Amino acid sequence: MAEEFLVVKDLHKSFNDFKAVNGVTFSIEKGEIFGLLGPNGAGKTTTIRMLSTVLKADSGEITIGGHSVRHEAEAVRSVIGVCPQDLAIYDDLSALENMVFFGRMAGLNGKDAREQAMTNLKLMGLQDRAKGKVSKFSGGMKRRINLAIALMGNPRLLFLDEPTVGIDPQSRNHIYENILGLQKNGMTILYTTHYMEEADRLCKRVAIMDGGQIISMDTPHSLKSQIGSPEQVTLEDVFLKMTGRSLRD
């Protein structure tokens, strides 16, 4: 059995009377891309915020790379990288300045931060725009910078919270290829998305969340088999069947 890099046990989080996360349990193997799917308000982002040490869980246990999030938060932060759902970059700085700054925050020295920044910019196809001000970048380029920053410090576990929202197919495809490349190099990835075909294409396993709970968790193929022939049904069909068709605004 492969080594489990992330282990989540009976995680709970409430905001006043609202139970955002209610008894979530799952684990991710080292080097696995794990998909966390769910409609708006299902609890995905709250879960990621707890896993990435930003938010304290009411109860439950999270272990990342053998470190407890509750008791060894700094050790956890040294092995994770986070690509948030919304862009989190300094528009007034250049791409390189953004990368180097977050590299320093990840504990790199100046030389290593610059080297890694250039490597990651190249990976994202932005090496020619390293010195360009981010405010002048297109939406797709900003998304790629957002992802590239998460790679600074060579994290062992990457949280990708809807990294391809609102970008063109070319940029999206570029990001897919990079994610698969990172996985091949041994990186563990927790991926959330609303694009079911993305999850189907990238994830070894997916968990479907709704109402703060995981309602189903398996490989995309197995989930599809639950409602019909895997060749004929899509993961979106599975998702809609499990979470219903009512709007979640």
Added chain:
Amino acid sequence: MKRALYITLNEVRLYLQDKGDLAFSLLLPIVTFALMYGAFGGQTMFEATAVVVNEDGGNYATLFVEQLDEIEGIDVELQTAEEADARLERSDLLLALYIPAGFSEQLASGGKAEFIFKQRGNGGQEGQILASIIRSVAEEMNQEFQVREQVKSSLEGTGIPEDRIDFTVQKLLGEEREQPAVGVVEEVVGGSPDFISQYLPGIITMYVLFALTIGARTIVEERKRGTLERLLTTRLSVGALFFGKFMASVSRGFVQTVILLGLSYAVFRLFTPVSFLESLAFAIVYIAAASALGMIIASVARSEEAASWIGVVFTMFMVMLGGTFFEISEGSILEIISKVSINTYANDALRTIISEGGSLGDTALPLIVMAGVVVVGLAVSRMFFKVVSGGK
């Protein structure tokens, strides 16, 4: 500590990149100074215009007006009786000096002559000072006139020509003016507690506090940009984040204060080089205290508008209690309440250095208070950031 420094450098870099913010923050102290200069005109002595109605026009009346005009700070404005009466009537003027017709002739004939002051009420503060100056000029002229007449009278019949007597008397009076029998020696024991040196500290501290509390938006901006949460997933601690932001705020406040104090130094000439450096040294400690309070606002504000409003209200509260615009009576309840304002201590300390010729060593209590505010402010802001809903 290293990461706190990177936060500071990043903040400074962002500050330099934002040309609008940069221009605004550098121009603001210059504009503030220009307003101060406009308000106080760079003048530290009494200045007034003496409205004179010279209905006589003779030699002695003209001589009197010339002597009055020679006094530093007094500007003589000659008007007709109708003009002066009309201005007095509509309270455009509170005091005017009338030299009646026949004034010179009366004096020349050995008689007594009189000026007339026409005034509304007591003539106002400026009018009273002006009247006092006019009386002293009249008194001097009167004494000279008396001496001249007495000498002429005692030498009458001796055959000495009158022009010779006039020349000698004039020469002796001139020597007396140069070297009076009773002189006054000025001994400067410190700076002058004039209007500017009294109010300049308050204006500087008000400006710095305002600028730094408004700068409390830094955390809110980071939150709005999404970078705050991202930073909190790195190895950066909350303490280092706040210390980095605090240092950036101190740097910014320092540059602005150097501009403000430097201009005051150059234009108002209130400082000696030593008192300038001492004022600057104290200002750094005050900037640190104001920045720490700004960090508390940053830790509780959830929007830029909220940060700005809290900053404005907080600043006005501190400024009013700090005795910036009015003197707080000793022993009053307000004086007790004013102890909660850091501006009270900062203004006292800067006045000690600027107006009273004191040194940095004489500001021990304010320095201790400021240092305490820095420590407590940073600790409280960090605590608030962690416990206030929506903080971390």
